[in-house]
Amino acid sequence: MPDVDQCDDSEEVNNFNRFVSKIISGLTKPSAESEVCSVSARAGSGGAGPVSGDGMDEPLVEMVKELDLVRVIIELKGVGREEIRLFARPEELSVMLSNNVHSYSHKIPMPCLVDAARSHATFKNGVLEVVLARARTERAERIAIL
Numbered sequence: 430m431p432d433v434d435q436c437d438d439s440e441e442v443n444n445f446n447r448f449v450s451k452i453i454s455g456l457t458k459p460s461a462e463s464e465v466c467s468v469s470a471r472a473g474s475g476g477a478g479p480v481s482g483d484g485m486d487e488p489l490v491e492m493v494k495e496l497d498l499v500r501v502i503i504e505l506k507g508v509g510r511e512e513i514r515l516f517a518r519p520e521e522l523s524v525m526l527s528n529n530v531h532s533y534s535h536k537i538p539m540p541c542l543v544d545a546a547r548s549h550a551t552f553k554n555g556v557l558e559v560v561l562a563r564a565r566t567e568r569a570e571r572i573a574i575l
Contacts, residue, residue, distance in 0.1 A: 543563060
C-alpha cells in the first residue's frame with residue numbers, strides 16, 4: 430500500500446517536472462513572437478543554488494517577452510500566497526516574501542517598459558506567474574519647459 434507522503438512527493442515532483450518542461454520548451458522552441466529573456470538556474474549539486482541573506486534558496490525565475498506582454502514565472506516552493514508582495518514599475522518587477530522563517534526580496538529588470546495597471550498574477554502549486562502588459566509606447570515623450 431503506497432505511503433501518503435510518497436504520493437504527495439510524487440505530485441510535487443510531477444508539478445516541478447511540468448514547470449521545467451515549460452521552461453525547456455520555451456528555450457527550445459524560439460518564436461518570432463516570444464523570446465526567453467532570462468532564466469536563473471540553481472547551481473551545484475542536488476539543485477541547491479544561491480541563497481538569500483537568511484539562507485533561503487534563490488527561486489528559479491524564467492522571463493519571456495512576448496508580443497504584447499512580459500511573462501515572469503517564479504518557483505516559490507513552501508511559500509503561501511499571503512506571504513508574497515509584488516510591485517511593478519515600468520522598468521522592473523519587485524518580489525518580496527516574508528514569513529516567520531524567511532524574508533527575501535528581489536528586483537527583476539524588465540526587458541521593455543511595462544504597464545502595471547494592465548497586469549496580473551496567479552499563484553498555484555508553488556508557482557507564481559506574473560503577466561505584465563507591455564507599455565503601449567516606448568517612445569520618448571516631450572516635456573514642456575515652463
